[in-house]
Amino acid sequence: MDRRVVLLADRVQSYGEVTQFSDNLECVSEGYFESLYSGLREVAPAVVHYSHPAQLMEHIREHQDDIVFTVWSGRRSRNRRGYVGSICEAYGIPYVGADPYVQLLTEDKSLTKQLCRKYGIDSAREVLVEGPDQLPQIDDLRCPLVVKPNAEGGSNGITRRSLTDSHEGAKQLARELLAHFQQPILVEEYIEGREICASIAGTPERIDVLEADLLILNGKDYQAHEIYSCEPKKGEQGKVEMVRGTHLLTEQMRERFARLFKALGKVDVMRVDGRIGPDGFKLIELSPDCYMGADGSTALCFEWAGYSYPQMLELLLQNALAEFAKRRSL
Incomplete structure (x- = not known):
């Protein structure tokens, strides 16, 4: 550099x-x-x-x-x-990093899920609650349910309380979150399974890294009634480990993740978070704003692909410069 x-x-x-x-x-x-x-x-x-x-x-x-x-x-x-x-x-x-279009698109969790379905990446059934008058629609979903702000990251608004076993509990929490965050609230059916974070890096023409880590939460690699909420993420409660999970990605999953990544245009690096359960892979969210610390999921995925932490950062910088030069020449 x-x-x-x-x-x-x-x-x-x-x-x-x-x-x-x-x-x-x-x-x-x-x-x-x-x-x-x-x-x-x-x-x-x-x-x-x-x-x-x-x-x-x-x-x-x-x-x-x-x-x-x-x-x-x-x-x-x-x-x-x-x-x-x-x-x-x-x-x-x-x-x-991702351009403003991709950043704003993926900030909207519900809209992201609609996009991903077009690329064969399924997700849980949901209701987007934009106001109290839409709360009765939650009754159409199957419990347990997960309730969270639609346009937040970093687990803002997502605690263990976000996983609820009743429609009334989901409605009450949705009311509280609507009032506090002043944005639509996403209520979705709980996804049971093994939680993976697939990190993808490259350009619209080339994939340099496509690896995944498997989340071990409180000693379990299969989550039957637990979510990765802000408590374990911020180190206050629970024990979190990340082990290599690339072997869990089927060839079809890899192809669909790569096709989506390339179709989005300027992304540079992105995480695809979801769970693999009885019905296959289901998306939780896309994260082009990955945690980029040396101890994080994305750095681990680069390490498994053969890149040290400084090499990861240099690859991202060089790819961004190359794409910038290409666009300037058009």
């Missing part, structure tokens, strides 16, 4: 008390930031950090020859994931 990297990350010292109504769980912990910052320093001549896209805008003329790497999440806006890519495209600066 002969370019400086501009790292966008909204750091947080503490998540505070993690509850059903936390909205800062996508923010970057100190450990995550240090891991990513140090990794980028190994492959780039310098790394400049900003904590908000507005700071990038203030210094934009200084970065015409640099490349942007963003793990910035923002809070309380359905458009937040599109900010950094939009700024970069407006000023002709290369950046790592």
Whole structure:
């Protein structure tokens, strides 16, 4: 790498008390930031950090020859994931990660599931509750049910309470989440099975990495009545392990994941999260805003594909630069 990297990350010292109504769980912990910052320093001549896209805008003329790497999440806006890519495209600066179209599309969980079905990737039956008048539609679903905000990440709004065995429990939680998050609430049938996270990296023409990890939650690799909620993710309750699960991906699954990835255009790296149960694979969500720390699922998948953590970051940077140059030449 002969370019400086501009790292966008909204750091947080503490998540505070993690509850059903936390909205800062996508923010970057100190450990995550240090891991990513140090990794980028190994492959780039310098790394400049900003904590908000507005700071990038203030210094934009200084970065015409640099490349942007963003793990910035923002809070309380359905458009937040599109900010950094939009700024970069407006000023002709290369950046790592999905473009604003893909970011905003996948921020909407219900819309994402509709898209994925077109590529043969199934998901659980659902009801999108946009207001209290739609709560009776929940009765058409089969319990147990999972209740969560439709346009959040990092498990914001998803605790163990999100898994409920009754329609009335789902309706009550949906009411609370509607009032707090001020956005549609997704209620979906619970998916029983082995939870996998498939990480894909590459370009619209080429797949460089397609590996998967298998989630071991509280010693179990098959989840019959448990969800991967914010409590174990933030290290407060539960024990989480990740082991290689690439062997669980059938050839058909690999082909469909790769076809979707390429069809989306500029993505660079994306996670496909879901469960494999009695009815095969069912999608939970797409995550082009993967956790990029050295101890995360995506870094593990790159390691299994033969890339060290710095090599992973360099591949993403080089792919983004190559795609940027290609688009500029059109």
